[in-house]
Amino acid sequence: MKMFRQIGAVTAMNFRSLPQRVSTSLVVVIGIAGVVAVLVSVLAMSTGLIRTMESTGRDDRAIVMRNGSIAETSSALDRNSAKLIVDGAGIKRDENGEPILSAETFRILSLRKQADDAEVSAILRGVGPKILAVRPELKIIEGRMFQPAVAEVIVGKSAHAQFKGLNVGDVVRSRGANWTVVGVFDTGGDAHESSLMTDAETLISIDQRGSFQSVTALLESPAAFQAFKDSLSANPALAIDVVRERDYYQQQSKTMANIISIIAYVVGGIMAVGAVFAALNTMYSAVSARLQEIATLRALGFGSTAMVMSVLAEALILALIGGVIGALLAWGFFNGNTVSTLGGAGGLGQVVFELSVSPQLMILGVVWACVIGVLGGLFPALRAARLPVAVALRAV
Amino acid sequence: MTALVTLRNVTKSYVRGKQKVEVLHGVDLTIETGEFLALMGPSGSGKTTLLNLVAGLDQPTSGEVLVAGDRIDRLSRGSLSDWRARHIGFIFQFYNLLPVLTAEANVEVPLLLTNLSKAERRRRVQVALELVGLAERARHKPNELSGGQQQRVAIARAIVSDPTLLVCDEPTGDLDRQNAEEIMNLLQALNRSQNKTIVMVTHDPKAAEYASRELHLDKGLLTNDTRRAA
Ligand SMILES: Nc1ncnc2c1ncn2[C@@H]1O[C@H](COP(=O)(O)OP(=O)(O)OP(=O)(O)O)[C@@H](O)[C@H]1O
Ligand SMILES: [Mg+2]
Numbered sequence: 001m002k003m004f005r006q007i008g009a010v011t012a013m014n015f016r017s018l019p020q021r022v023s024t025s026l027v028v029v030i031g032i033a034g035v036v037a038v039l040v041s042v043l044a045m046s047t048g049l050i051r052t053m054e055s056t057g058r059d060d061r062a063i064v065m066r067n068g069s070i071a072e073t074s075s076a077l078d079r080n081s082a083k084l085i086v087d088g089a090g091i092k093r094d095e096n097g098e099p100i101l102s103a104e105t106f107r108i109l110s111l112r113k114q115a116d117d118a119e120v121s122a123i124l125r126g127v128g129p130k131i132l133a134v135r136p137e138l139k140i141i142e143g144r145m146f147q148p149a150v151a152e153v154i155v156g157k158s159a160h161a162q163f164k165g166l167n168v169g170d171v172v173r174s175r176g177a178n179w180t181v182v183g184v185f186d187t188g189g190d191a192h193e194s195s196l197m198t199d200a201e202t203l204i205s206i207d208q209r210g211s212f213q214s215v216t217a218l219l220e221s222p223a224a225f226q227a228f229k230d231s232l233s234a235n236p237a238l239a240i241d242v243v244r245e246r247d248y249y250q251q252q253s254k255t256m257a258n259i260i261s262i263i264a265y266v267v268g269g270i271m272a273v274g275a276v277f278a279a280l281n282t283m284y285s286a287v288s289a290r291l292q293e294i295a296t297l298r299a300l301g302f303g304s305t306a307m308v309m310s311v312l313a314e315a316l317i318l319a320l321i322g323g324v325i326g327a328l329l330a331w332g333f334f335n336g337n338t339v340s341t342l343g344g345a346g347g348l349g350q351v352v353f354e355l356s357v358s359p360q361l362m363i364l365g366v367v368w369a370c371v372i373g374v375l376g377g378l379f380p381a382l383r384a385a386r387l388p389v390a391v392a393l394r395a396v
Numbered sequence: 397m398t399a400l401v402t403l404r405n406v407t408k409s410y411v412r413g414k415q416k417v418e419v420l421h422g423v424d425l426t427i428e429t430g431e432f433l434a435l436m437g438p439s440g441s442g443k444t445t446l447l448n449l450v451a452g453l454d455q456p457t458s459g460e461v462l463v464a465g466d467r468i469d470r471l472s473r474g475s476l477s478d479w480r481a482r483h484i485g486f487i488f489q490f491y492n493l494l495p496v497l498t499a500e501a502n503v504e505v506p507l508l509l510t511n512l513s514k515a516e517r518r519r520r521v522q523v524a525l526e527l528v529g530l531a532e533r534a535r536h537k538p539n540e541l542s543g544g545q546q547q548r549v550a551i552a553r554a555i556v557s558d559p560t561l562l563v564c565d566e567p568t569g570d571l572d573r574q575n576a577e578e579i580m581n582l583l584q585a586l587n588r589s590q591n592k593t594i595v596m597v598t599h600d601p602k603a604a605e606y607a608s609r610e611l612h613l614d615k616g617l618l619t620n621d622t623r624r625a626a
Contacts (some may be wrong), residue, residue, distance in 0.1 A: 009508040299486050299504065300505060301478060
């Protein structure tokens with residue numbers, strides 16, 4: 001109890017002398033705010049990417065690819081295989097009794113970003129005629145659906161917002177054709193919104209590549225997946241892998257999200273080391289500036305624990321202020337901002353996603369700030385406590 | 397009279413680099429309750445060192461230090477600081493007030509180590525400030541006070557917790573003649589009317605005249621012990 005009173009009294013005194021040390025204290029606050037802002041915003045990227053990817057794909061849809069393909073990019077399915085997949089068990093059927101699936105293929109289109117004119121690669125996905133049944137979440141929000149046999153595309157909402165030249169009526173040039181944008185679609189914020197879509201047969205005939213790359217099938221239920229997979233695997237004429245759609249996209253994004261997280265921690269870590277030194281420097285000078293006060297208080301009977309705790313408390317509070325500022329900066333500037341991946345997550349092309357500065361991330365940032373503060377305050381605090389009183393009093 | 401401070405064969409050495417320098421060579425000293433002792437001697441003779449041992453700011457290399465019934469040479473660092481809070485009032489040459497605190501807040505500092513209520517602390521601060529004649533300057537910061545006034549605030553801080561022993565290292569060393577006289581009159585009054593035991597290190601023979609006993613330290617040995625009739 002008495003200890004807390006001592007700590008409180010000494011800390012209060014320290015804080016009253018803080019105005020005389022504003023500039024050095026600001027260095028700590030700003031430094032830590034910077035670390036936290038960078039850490040939180042970079043981590044917000046991986047969280048955002050994961051979130052986008054988690055919302056991409058459903059448990060009751062399956063993707064069929066050639067066996068051994070890690071991603072759609074490296075997969076190819078000939079027409080025969082595509083036909084055989086139609087007979088898989090557990091595929092949901094429409095009112096006409098036809099299985100709901102979409103044999104798909106895609107090409108990479110080179111586009112430019114709205115923001116900085118940088119070249120990006122977007123995906124042009126050729127889809128089957130039943131695409132709206134396979135993907136009931138796909139809604140045309142502007143213009144109309146593409147028609148088969150003509151070079152028309154619809155563009156995802158994110159692609160429309162991020163990339164140049166994708167307004168309805170614009171023409172997108174690719175190697176084999178000039179595609180006219182006829183509509184904009186929404187798929188509920190998933191990764192497909194970063195892509196363009198057209199009719200698969202049209203796409204195949206234009207660049208004369210006679211194969212699909214994957215088949216996406218809507219199943220009767222999530223539980224029907226195993227039966228679907230087993231029935232296709234049992235067919236000796238098919239050499240394919242069957243993956244649940246959600247698992248597929250999560251797998252594809254995992255590597256990218258991990259890389260972003262590693263970058264966040266490496267960059268954040270390096271900056272944090274810098275901030276620790278800034279804090280050390282500041283707290284050392286705070287301690288030397290107050291050496292006479294500290295010596296006097298200890299002569300009067302204040303314990304060295306109170307001294308250590310009060311220096312730590314000061315460092316911690318500066319760090320806390322910095323941490324909160326940094327987290328709020330990251331949140332204010334970046335939360336909800338859309339960015340796109342640089343390379344493309346797996347076979348997904350440029351994925352556009354929202355940075356997500358979650359409360360957990362902000363707390364993580366503040367925790368980092370506190371750790372930096374404690375590390376930066378500890379040695380100066382111990383110095384304040386260790387120096388013999390008689391020596392400290394003479395040093396004045 | 398009873399002995400408040402007893403030093404037996406006290407030595408103190410400092411290690412400077414590889415060399416060990418003995419500053420006090422076997423000091424024997426008794427200070428009685430109610431005495432006002434002036435400790436004099438040339439610079440470097442070990443006055444501050446001796447005072448620090450009596451005040452529990454430092455530990456002797458050998459010998460016994462008995463103050464207010466406690467063998468303080470045997471106390472740990474932690475218990476020594478509690479002991480100081482209970483028994484010692486400090487008056488420094490450069491006042492050592494906390495610049496951010498007002499006079500009354502400075503005087504209150506030692507009371508923060510007690511369990512007294514806020515109201516009681518306030519009352520005692522008021523009494524101490526009145527005693528040194530600075531009640532009307534209670535709200536001033538140290539930099540708004542003259543040197544003499546600052547030292548009086550420091551004296552109020554030293555007596556506010558009613559310590560057993562007042563310890564002063566050159567209390568007038570930074571003051572002009574007139575302020576020095578005021579401070580010495582105040583210390584003498586505290587000694588005479590409140591029966592405060594005071595140990596004061598000074599260079600100034602005029603200041604020493606206010607004391608009831610004058611002791612000289614030369615090269616780490618006590619010489620010339622004189623008592624003055626009150
Ligand atoms: N921490 C220390 N380490 C090494 N030597 C010290 C230390 N403290 C004091 N000394 C030395 O001990 C000797 C006595 O010092 P002390 O301060 O007690 O003298 P003093 O009589 O108070 O002198 P002054 O009148 O100048 O204040 C000096 O030679 C001083 O240099
Ligand atoms: Mg001295």
